[in-house]
Amino acid sequence: MVSTVDGRLRRAAATREHILDTAERLFAERGVVAVSNRQISEAAGQGNTAAVGYHFGTKADLVRAIARRHADDIERRRKLLLARTDPAAGVREWVACLVRPVTEHLGSLGVPSWYARFGAQLATDPALRGILTDQALTTPSLREVVDRLNRRLPDLPLEVHAERAEMAGQLLVHMCAERERALARGAPTAKPDWHGTATGLIDAITAIWHAEVTPAEVAGGEAE
Amino acid sequence: MVSTVDGRLRRAAATREHILDTAERLFAERGVVAVSNRQISEAAGQGNTAAVGYHFGTKADLVRAIARRHADDIERRRKLLLARTDPAAGVREWVACLVRPVTEHLGSLGVPSWYARFGAQLATDPALRGILTDQALTTPSLREVVDRLNRRLPDLPLEVHAERAEMAGQLLVHMCAERERALARGAPTAKPDWHGTATGLIDAITAIWHAEVTPAEVAGGEAE
DNA sequence: TTTTAAGTCAATCGACTGATTTAATGGGTG
DNA sequence: CACCCATTAAATCAGTCGATTGACTTAAAA
Numbered sequence: 001m002v003s004t005v006d007g008r009l010r011r012a013a014a015t016r017e018h019i020l021d022t023a024e025r026l027f028a029e030r031g032v033v034a035v036s037n038r039q040i041s042e043a044a045g046q047g048n049t050a051a052v053g054y055h056f057g058t059k060a061d062l063v064r065a066i067a068r069r070h071a072d073d074i075e076r077r078r079k080l081l082l083a084r085t086d087p088a089a090g091v092r093e094w095v096a097c098l099v100r101p102v103t104e105h106l107g108s109l110g111v112p113s114w115y116a117r118f119g120a121q122l123a124t125d126p127a128l129r130g131i132l133t134d135q136a137l138t139t140p141s142l143r144e145v146v147d148r149l150n151r152r153l154p155d156l157p158l159e160v161h162a163e164r165a166e167m168a169g170q171l172l173v174h175m176c177a178e179r180e181r182a183l184a185r186g187a188p189t190a191k192p193d194w195h196g197t198a199t200g201l202i203d204a205i206t207a208i209w210h211a212e213v214t215p216a217e218v219a220g221g222e223a224e
Numbered sequence: 225m226v227s228t229v230d231g232r233l234r235r236a237a238a239t240r241e242h243i244l245d246t247a248e249r250l251f252a253e254r255g256v257v258a259v260s261n262r263q264i265s266e267a268a269g270q271g272n273t274a275a276v277g278y279h280f281g282t283k284a285d286l287v288r289a290i291a292r293r294h295a296d297d298i299e300r301r302r303k304l305l306l307a308r309t310d311p312a313a314g315v316r317e318w319v320a321c322l323v324r325p326v327t328e329h330l331g332s333l334g335v336p337s338w339y340a341r342f343g344a345q346l347a348t349d350p351a352l353r354g355i356l357t358d359q360a361l362t363t364p365s366l367r368e369v370v371d372r373l374n375r376r377l378p379d380l381p382l383e384v385h386a387e388r389a390e391m392a393g394q395l396l397v398h399m400c401a402e403r404e405r406a407l408a409r410g411a412p413t414a415k416p417d418w419h420g421t422a423t424g425l426i427d428a429i430t431a432i433w434h435a436e437v438t439p440a441e442v443a444g445g446e447a448e
Numbered sequence: 449t450t451t452t453a454a455g456t457c458a459a460t461c462g463a464c465t466g467a468t469t470t471a472a473t474g475g476g477t478g
Numbered sequence: 479c480a481c482c483c484a485t486t487a488a489a490t491c492a493g494t495c496g497a498t499t500g501a502c503t504t505a506a507a508a
Contacts, residue, residue: 012485031349033257036465047487120348125255163414163424170398171391178390190387196440200387204432211431214423236455260495272457
């Protein structure tokens, strides 16, 4: 019990990882909601059709476990990048601190990867949405980078600031998913590697932050 | 058969519409994949649990029917806007021709609406994705506007052009869904109306098209 | 009025789901 | 060595799924 090396724990941990890998792939390929725990257990080579339930509990718990595994590595990379970024850096560098940890993590997964498509589903499904936001948007390094970025941002009306922050997040999630889809089906990709994709995203998000703000019309708008 | 008023057809058409409305709402609230045809039929007040199957066939057919209903109105609005846009107009005006038809359509649906969230799910679910792209990206007026826009765009490397077009599409779909979510849960929204949301999107997308293009490093990139 | 057929309803089918229960396995420990 | 127990396997449960069926309702057509 207190022994440092327990073969049973090792075996269980290995199957846990194998189930996580399998679930992630099936989720990306067929959709999170469409894949049953049974299918995952069987595809993972577990004779036990209840293996997912035994090791993780509900599907929501499984989804959380997958998300956490990746979030940890992204957080690690973000801390690293944050540490070696000049505190006096400009908007572009702080945007990079938000984008690069994600793209570099995806790059480290090899081809094909599945996490970006998985994440995009979490972001749009009403039942899963909370799982992603709860754990991805509350990490300390993320808040730190956002704080630094905000200090270097041009003066913007509060609602425009909120809107553009949302845009940056949506772009990051869904453009990564899109590239991953292209990679998975062997289609040509806009950029040859994730680093190039990140550069394109940073260009775009930086441009959004610096975009002109068209004022609302005094009484305009369309009817019907 | 040739008579102008057929009570049976009228009744059927009415229940069809009612089923479409109900399905759209449930899809947005609980997720497209998570909602069964049975639940839709029951929620629509049809004693027949197979009403969806009878009127539409498979769930994919139902999803297509919902998407088409909205796509038609959006197409109509885009044609209208295209007709009264100066052929010599600039990037910003052509971007508006892509954004405004969608936001105005959503505005016409009242609050709460469900179509934007529904569309966002179609865009990210691997099994449903084709349904959306097949019918939304092949309309004549859309191709026309994109052509006009391309002629006024700054010179961009082909891969950057493709990447930014993708960004514009993702932003449009997911920012509308996000605003709709906020509206539905009664949360404060960045902009008071859809027209303001469109203006923010047009500002952002126009800025993306005009953003600097950072060249790829000759041999840079990170390992692992 | 009778006929006809579209629309609706109620019951049912096999297949699959998550969950629970019971049995077999096999490595670590006393 | 023999025991123990976490893990894996296997069998089973009630519930829901999409799909099909035939009977009933309704209103236009003959």
